[in-house]
Structures are given as structure tokens and as C-alpha cells.
Amino acid sequence: xxxxxxxxxxxxxxxxxxxxxxxxxxxxxxxxxxxxxxxxxxxxxxxxxxxxxxxxxxxxxxxxxxxxxxxxxxxxxxxxxxxxxxxxxxxxxxxxxxxxxxxxxxxxxxxxxxxxxxxxxxxxxxxxxxxxxxxxxxxxxxxxxxxxxxxxxxxxxxxxxxxxxxxxxxxxxxxxxxxxxxxxxxxxxxxxxxxxxxxxxxxxxxxxxxxxxxxxxxxxxxxxxxxxxxxxxxxxxxxxxxxxxxxxxxxxxxxxxxxxxxxxxxxxxxxxxxxxxxxxxxxxxxxxxxxxxxxxxxxxxxxxxxxxxxxxxxxxxxx
Numbered sequence: 024x025x026x027x028x029x030x031x032x033x034x035x036x037x038x039x040x041x042x043x044x045x046x047x048x049x050x051x052x053x054x055x056x057x058x059x060x061x062x063x064x065x066x067x068x069x070x071x072x073x074x075x076x077x078x079x080x081x082x083x084x085x086x087x088x089x090x091x092x093x094x095x096x097x098x099x100x101x102x103x104x105x106x107x108x109x110x111x112x113x114x115x116x117x118x119x120x121x122x123x124x125x126x127x128x129x130x131x132x133x134x135x136x137x138x139x140x141x142x143x144x145x146x147x148x149x150x151x152x153x154x155x156x157x158x159x160x161x162x163x164x165x166x167x168x169x170x171x172x173x174x175x176x177x178x179x180x181x182x183x184x185x186x187x188x189x190x191x192x193x194x195x196x197x198x199x200x201x202x203x204x205x206x207x208x209x210x211x212x213x214x215x216x217x218x219x220x221x222x223x224x225x226x227x228x229x230x231x232x233x234x235x236x237x238x239x240x241x242x243x244x245x246x247x248x249x250x251x252x253x254x255x256x257x258x259x260x261x262x263x264x265x266x267x268x269x270x271x272x273x274x275x276x277x278x279x280x281x282x283x284x285x286x287x288x289x290x291x292x293x294x295x296x297x298x299x300x301x302x303x304x305x306x307x308x309x310x311x312x313x314x315x316x317x318x319x320x321x322x323x324x325x326x327x328x329x330x331x332x333x334x335x336x337x338x339x340x341x342x
Contacts, residue, residue, distance in 0.1 A: 025121075025318045031113050038110035039083045043096045045325050053087040054099040060088040100328040101148040111135050113325070115145050120153075120306060120324050121317040124283035150298035152327040153305035158206065162230020165248065166201035169233045169273040170222065170240065172210075175284055176291050192293055194300065197225055198273045204308040205276050207300040209293075213239050222246070233270055276307055
């Protein structure tokens with residue numbers, strides 16, 4: 024259990040030291056040339072600004088002995104260039120990863136004493152750090168991969184026609200039963216070609232697929248070791264002859280996802296949906312059942328901050 028009054032959440036120096044220990048276990052690493060040959064500089068004042076006429080104190084500055092450029096642990100990360108104290112960043116990161124159904128930017132703005140716009144932007148930067156890049160394929164050990172789709176919010180680029188789901192945003196999720204990991208992707212159309220391409224890129228050939236009877240999943244068995252189906256249309260949720268034939272694991276994931284999206288976030292723009300999916304995937308894949316506690320999950324998110332910066336000129340804060 025982590026104490027929210029721990030030094031790294033209340034003191035900027037302690038926060039920087041914690042981040043340095045995570046990012047630089049072997050010492051400062053130059054983001055400009057990759058050198059490990061560095062010299063730490065004493066605290067110094069930066070350029071005078073309107074907010075700091077005498078210049079803000081710059082701590083944690085390192086100078087590379089090879090390329091001679093200066094940097095700190097936040098350079099090249101989602102924290103770079105932020106005026107928010109680093110300890111508040113680490114606290115925001117911990118609050119988001121430890122909240123099972125997420126946390127609203129309004130809640131963060133009240134807790135940290137920052138503006139709502141700042142809190143909204145902070146959370147989106149942290150979600151970007153959670154996003155999985157180039158992950159391995161599910162079911163590589165011959166295990167079972169559950170696949171299902173769900174709908175969320177409204178795709179404002181499409182006209183609502185009747186009571187169907189054509190106007191909603193579509194999400195396809197895969198859950199690896201063996202590893203307990205989840206991966207979710209937004210898709211556009213209920214076509215075998217699009218679904219097949221997603222499955223080919225994310226599921227190993229030796230995996231056994233588990234889906235419902237939807238037509239877009241037909242033919243997947245040709246590309247994988249097997250394909251088991253539960254017929255929800257006939258009221259079947261667990262096969263009577265084989266209790267392992269079900270999609271209840273992925274339904275559990277959707278239960279958490281929808282409670283968070285509807286109950287906490289309430290609205291999500293299509294342009295931001297992939298980051299929200301990354302958030303719920305990250306927490307689910309790194310949950311207590313997989314041997315990861317809140318503190319470890321927070322550190323895992325911090326390890327993903329490098330090389331991912333967001334620049335919004337005119338962000339839409341409704342999302």
C-alpha cells in the first residue's frame with residue numbers, strides 16, 4: 024500500500040530522484056546522443072520570465088560530456104516543458120493507475136489545485152504513456168484468446184439511423200486467458216476483412232480463438248489453431264459440453280470499461296478513444312490478479328513516458 028503523503032508525491036526533489044531511479048538505473052542517459060558520460064550541474068537559475076523575474080531555479084540538470092548538451096530526466100518524455108511540479112505529475116499518475124474505473128479530470132483539478140484544462144491535459148499525457156507499443160501477439164503459447172466487440176458513445180461523423188448501433192464508436196477487444204492481458208482497438212466497419220486483419224496482427228497462429236456467433240468472426244479458424252463459438256442468440260453463455268467455451272472473461276473487462284466510460288468520463292471524443300482504451304487495457308493487464316500492485320503499476324506507467332509527447336494547440340475539453 025502506498026501512502027499519498029510519501030515524499031515523491033509532496034516534494035519535487037524526491038519526485039525527480041524517484042523518476043531518475045526508474046529511467047536511469049545505470050546513471051544519467053543523454054537523450055540527444057545516447058551517452059552515459061555525464062556531469063551533474065548545481066542548481067541554477069533559468070531565464071527571467073513574467074512569472075519568475077529572477078529566473079526559476081533549475082534543479083536536476085545534467086550536462087553530457089560528449090555532445091555538451093544539457094538535459095534533465097524529463098527531457099524527451101510526456102513531462103517535458105510542463106510547468107506543473109513533478110511531484111504533482113507523479114501523484115496524478117498514481118491516482119489514475121490505481122483507480123479501477125478511472126478518475127475524471129474535474130476530480131484531479133480539485134485534488135491537485137490545478138486548473139481543469141491542466142488536469143485534462145495531464146491525464147491525456149499519462150494515458151499516452153500507458154499505450155502499448157509493438158506488443159507481442161496474444162496466444163503465442165497455444166493458449167485461448169477471447170475476442171468480442173462493444174459500442175461506446177457516439178461517432179459524430181455518422182448519422183443515427185433507427186435504434187441500431189451504426190452511429191456508435193466500435194471497439195474490438197482481445198483478452199489472453201493465459202497471461203490475463205487485454206488489448207483494445209477502435210474499428211470502423213463490421214467487415215470480415217477489417218476484423219481479420221486486426222486478429223492477424225494481434226493473435227498468434229497457434230492460438231485458439233473464442234468468440235460469439237457474429238458473422239464477422241467466421242473464417243478465423245483458417246488462420247489459427249482453432250475457433251470455438253458460443254451462441255448468445257440462443258441463450259448460451261457457457262457451452263454445456265465444454266465449460267471452457269465462453270466469453271465471460273472479456274465480458275468482465277467490458278463491465279469495468281463501460282462503468283468507467285459512462286459513470287466517470289461520461290463522454291469521449293472519437294479522436295481520444297484510443298487513449299482511454301490504452302488506460303483500461305493497462306490497468307487490466309497490470310492488475311492485482313496478475314501480481315501487480317498499485318505502486319508497481321504506477322512505476323510501470325512512468326517507464327512508458329519516454330518518446331511520447333502531446334502538443335494540443337486547441338484541445339477540446341469536452342472529452
